[in-house]
Amino acid sequence: MSKKRNNAKVNEFEGTFLADGKLCTKNMIPGKRVYDEFLYNSKHGELRSWDPRRSKPAAAIYKGLHHFPLKKGMKVLYLGVASGTTCSHFSDLVEKEGIIYGIEISDRVLREILTIAKERGNIVPILADARMPEEFPWIEDVDLVYADIAIKDQSEVLIRNCKKFLKPGGFAMIAIKSRSIDVTKRPTDVYKEERKKLEQFFNVTDFVTLEPHERDHGYFVLKRK
Ligand SMILES: C[S@@+](CC[C@H](N)C(=O)[O-])C[C@H]1O[C@@H](n2cnc3c(N)ncnc32)[C@H](O)[C@@H]1O
Structure with a gap:
């Protein structure tokens, strides 16, 4: 598992495609854009470009990720869903x-x-604090938890949610924003410290840094022990 993968090959995963050199997912709602992505006709159906910026x-996929466990039919808990840019691609997948x-x-x-969720039918938006999973106890057990909350205790919050909702052997992914954890430390030192915390509960199956697309971010793919 290399830490730096410049000139990385963009691997294709179940449900991801390359069109015109761009990473894409298959558009669940043909003709509809969610942000300013490109649409392409292909033998797989209509594809939407997935913008690494x-x-x-x-x-992470542009940086050469080898393991991307999100697949058709999965139940996913997404912490920090925001306005749905990434979530729309997860919804396609x-x-x-x-x-x-x-x-x-x-x-x-x-x-x-809300509009995206209504059109797509496979997104349940929930107004809640990810630090308090006891506020949303009705969620079913999930196959994958993704965290992109850019807060100091993001690894602890991920683990807390996984203890409550992640199936045995399930997967997690987390985007670590180094500056949200400690602006004074080198990002590589922050990733090392976060890895130690994450390894108490998960095996790390992949890691990449996100430069030049995102500054000072590391991306972990994890499997519950
Ligand atoms: C970096 S943005 C997420 C971007 C989004 N994942 C995407 O790719 O489209 C981080 C989001 O986490 C939300 N957030 C921060 N702290 C949170 C918390 N404790 N619980 C839930 N959401 C939180 C913020 O409001 C913000 O919308």
């Missing part, structure tokens, strides 16, 4: 057989996802 999992529970603390931001 707008979405950290896309940046899990298709109508899957579901995404999207937790967001800001009602102003969450409002923007």
